[in-house]
Amino acid sequence: MDFSLTEEQRMIRDLARDFAQNEIVPIAAEHDESGEFPAETIRKMGELGLMGIEIPPEYGGGGLDTLCYVLAMEEISKADAAHGTIMSVNNSLFCHALYKYGTEKQKQKYLIPVASGEVVGAYSLTEPMSGSDAGTMRSRAVRDGDEYVINGRKSWVSSGPVAKYILLFTMTAPEKKHHGITAFIVETGRPGFAHGKVEPKLGIRASATCECVYEDYRLPVANRLGEEGEGFKIAMSTLDEGRIGIASQALGIAEAAYEASVAYAKERYAFGQAIADFQAIQWKLADMATRIEASRLLIYNAALTKERAEQSGARYTRESSMAKLYASETAMWVATQAVQIHGGMGYSKELPVERYFRDAKITEIYEGTSEIQRMVIARSVLGGK
Amino acid sequence: MNIIVCMKRTPDTATKIAVKDGQIDPACLDTWIINPYDEYAIEEALQLRDRAGEGKITLVSIGPPEAQETIRKGLAMGCDEAVHLVDDAFAGLDPLGAAKVLAAAIQKVGDFDLVYTGWKGVDEDHGQTGIYLAEFLGLPHVSMVVKIDDIGDGEARVEREVEGGHELVRTSLPAVFTAQKGENEPRYPTLRGIMGAKKKPFQTWSAADVGLDPAGLQPVQEILSVTLPPQRQAGRIVEGETVEEKARELARLLREEAKVI
Numbered sequence: 202m203d204f205s206l207t208e209e210q211r212m213i214r215d216l217a218r219d220f221a222q223n224e225i226v227p228i229a230a231e232h233d234e235s236g237e238f239p240a241e242t243i244r245k246m247g248e249l250g251l252m253g254i255e256i257p258p259e260y261g262g263g264g265l266d267t268l269c270y271v272l273a274m275e276e277i278s279k280a281d282a283a284h285g286t287i288m289s290v291n292n293s294l295f296c297h298a299l300y301k302y303g304t305e306k307q308k309q310k311y312l313i314p315v316a317s318g319e320v321v322g323a324y325s326l327t328e329p330m331s332g333s334d335a336g337t338m339r340s341r342a343v344r345d346g347d348e349y350v351i352n353g354r355k356s357w358v359s360s361g362p363v364a365k366y367i368l369l370f371t372m373t374a375p376e377k378k379h380h381g382i383t384a385f386i387v388e389t390g391r392p393g394f395a396h397g398k399v400e401p402k403l404g405i406r407a408s409a410t411c412e413c414v415y416e417d418y419r420l421p422v423a424n425r426l427g428e429e430g431e432g433f434k435i436a437m438s439t440l441d442e443g444r445i446g447i448a449s450q451a452l453g454i455a456e457a458a459y460e461a462s463v464a465y466a467k468e469r470y471a472f473g474q475a476i477a478d479f480q481a482i483q484w485k486l487a488d489m490a491t492r493i494e495a496s497r498l499l500i501y502n503a504a505l506t507k508e509r510a511e512q513s514g515a516r517y518t519r520e521s522s523m524a525k526l527y528a529s530e531t532a533m534w535v536a537t538q539a540v541q542i543h544g545g546m547g548y549s550k551e552l553p554v555e556r557y558f559r560d561a562k563i564t565e566i567y568e569g570t571s572e573i574q575r576m577v578i579a580r581s582v583l584g585g586k
Numbered sequence: 587m588n589i590i591v592c593m594k595r596t597p598d599t600a601t602k603i604a605v606k607d608g609q610i611d612p613a614c615l616d617t618w619i620i621n622p623y624d625e626y627a628i629e630e631a632l633q634l635r636d637r638a639g640e641g642k643i644t645l646v647s648i649g650p651p652e653a654q655e656t657i658r659k660g661l662a663m664g665c666d667e668a669v670h671l672v673d674d675a676f677a678g679l680d681p682l683g684a685a686k687v688l689a690a691a692i693q694k695v696g697d698f699d700l701v702y703t704g705w706k707g708v709d710e711d712h713g714q715t716g717i718y719l720a721e722f723l724g725l726p727h728v729s730m731v732v733k734i735d736d737i738g739d740g741e742a743r744v745e746r747e748v749e750g751g752h753e754l755v756r757t758s759l760p761a762v763f764t765a766q767k768g769e770n771e772p773r774y775p776t777l778r779g780i781m782g783a784k785k786k787p788f789q790t791w792s793a794a795d796v797g798l799d800p801a802g803l804q805p806v807q808e809i810l811s812v813t814l815p816p817q818r819q820a821g822r823i824v825e826g827e828t829v830e831e832k833a834r835e836l837a838r839l840l841r842e843e844a845k846v847i
């Protein structure tokens with residue numbers, strides 16, 4: 202398998218790197234502390250084309266391949282994982298689903314502004330009483346003539362407080378469980394929609410997350426994405442793409458933690474020598490480098506498999522789950538070792554290492570926990586459905 | 587408004603330079619960028635063209651075949667065309683030789699109102715090429731330009747940096763400007779720009795293509811040796827019981843040891 206990058210892929214990686222290092226690194230700690238959504242840098246990322254990388258130019262995107270998306274996600278997340286979350290939700294969860302399942306009218310109205318970065322998009326599957334098990338969601342959409350009336354409470358909506366449009370999954374036929382879920386494109390500015398509590402978070406603090414409450418929220422039938430009952434399929438196939446993005450985010454966090462550790466190990470002296478001279482530290486660094494490399498290869502493999510699968514209409518669930526599982530656990534492990542290598546300074550807010558540590562954890566939870574990824578992979582191993 | 591921007595690739599400014607046998611070790615040069623001062627020239631040129639609403643920007647660059655990628659970044663930023671000058675005879679050019687090659691290429695491109703380039707390359711810091719270039723083209727030259735106040739109708743009014751201030755200069759056009767860091771930060775290429783760059787005209791010319799005899803390009807200056815700056819000495823903490831005592835000691839050291847006051 203050939204993973205060498207084309208000139209374009211290198212240029213996009215360099216652009217994302219330059220932007221991330223010059224514009225995001227200087228503000229990352231401040232936004233982590235305040236929890237304020239980084240509207241200005243996200244707007245600039247939109248202008249550069251980073252909010253709809255794979256969407257064709259006629260729908261406001263960059264028209265590039267998945268590897269470009271992976272490279273850009275990695276560089277942005279290496280500077281600040283919260284920016285990575287906002288970027289990934291916009292690119293893979295909102296835009297990708299609309300591009301794949303939207304009608305021409307829906308694409309014109311909702312995809313173009315979100316892919317071009319003019320406004321922010323979100324994805325809303327989770328509810329207070331329903332996370333990994335989406336079939337138990339309690340929110341409802343009831344058809345009423347040319348409209349649906351939606352009621353219920355959704356939780357953990359990344360970018361929820363700022364999103365103009367939300368891809369909402371809710372029940373139209375609760376008795377059918379998963380097969381009763383339907384997807385809708387929600388305009389947040391309309392009556393019946395309200396923001397609930399903002400989640401106080403451990404990490405990715407600048408990526409605004411909140412509850413969204415629907416009370417007799419009316420939506421035209423034209424805003425339904427796909428058919429009634431297709432919601433679960435849309436949600437899951439969208440996560441196939443999303444998980445490649447989260448894996449890349451995890452890779453970026455791991456790289457940042459690793460590079461900080463290598464530099465620190467060479468500089469910090471104890472017992473008359475650089476701590477990098479101790480075998481205990483060397484082995485940590487060697488394991489970090491190896492796991493990062495393995496993550497990268499799994500992610501690139503998932504990206505190329507996806508490119509091929511999209512041509513043939515196949516799924517790439519297994520590859521994308523493996524990449525997400527391995528890269529996220531690598532990010533958490535590497536960040537933990539990075540704190541250890543930094544000793545007390547790893548615990549201090551004066552260095553970004555403790556932020557990498559807090560940010561890494563989310564990659565093992567959202568878009569399917571590690572347990573769920575193992576379930577998905579096991580299903581493909583054992584040949585179940 | 588047709589503008590020609592002369593740019594070259596230089597090692598990334600973050601490169602850790604290593605010296606081997608009195609010369610820069612080529613092995614340490616692995617990341618390449620558009621020379622930052624040329625990038626200022628590109629940004630100014632883009633703004634001039636866009637304000638004028640017409641015209642084109644042609645990049646002219648001397649460099650090995652691998653420099654193509656760096657030149658294409660200039661196209662991705664928004665320049666319209668590129669001429670890449672590649673020839674074994676261009677390998678060891680000094681600033682005078684580079685200016686000869688650029689002048690020949692610029693004459694072949696023709697039809698321009700302005701030639702813009704960085705005031706120096708961050709690789710060897712000569713700061714000579716733009717000046718020679720103006721001479722070879724027989725054009726006026728304004729160095730260290732930081733701002734273009736007004737341009738058009740065969741004339742331009744520009745600000746150049748002088749020690750401690752700015753000087754306002756009027757010149758006829760065409761002219762050669764060399765760019766110093768001004769108010770405008772170079773833009774990032776957009777994803778669309780990157781995608782569009784490979785479709786833009788890109789020509790590769792040899793010495794023969796621009797009518798030059800390699801014999802006339804022999805360097806007139808030679809770098810005899812390169813040395814790294816001396817290692818910085820460790821800092822020193824001035825001791826003393828009170829602030830006044832420390833200040834007095836510091837003043838004494840600055841006068842007697844460092845001899846700076």
Ligand SMILES: Cc1cc2nc3c(=O)[nH]c(=O)nc-3n(C[C@H](O)[C@H](O)[C@H](O)COP(=O)(O)OP(=O)(O)OC[C@H]3O[C@@H](n4cnc5c(N)ncnc54)[C@H](O)[C@@H]3O)c2cc1C
Nearest residue numbers: 324325326327331332333357358359566567568569570572
């Ligand atoms: C910061 C953040 C941002 C988020 N953003 C979004 C978003 O934008 N949109 C959205 O829809 N959701 C979002 N989520 C929700 C996220 O996807 C869920 O939290 C996640 O899927 C887990 O669901 P849960 O929290 O309900 O945990 P639960 O499903 O209650 O799981 C609790 C624990 O049980 C384990 N578990 C559950 N089922 C099984 C099983 N069958 N076998 C073994 N173990 C199991 C889980 O792995 C976990 O360890 C976000 C969450 C966070 C924290």
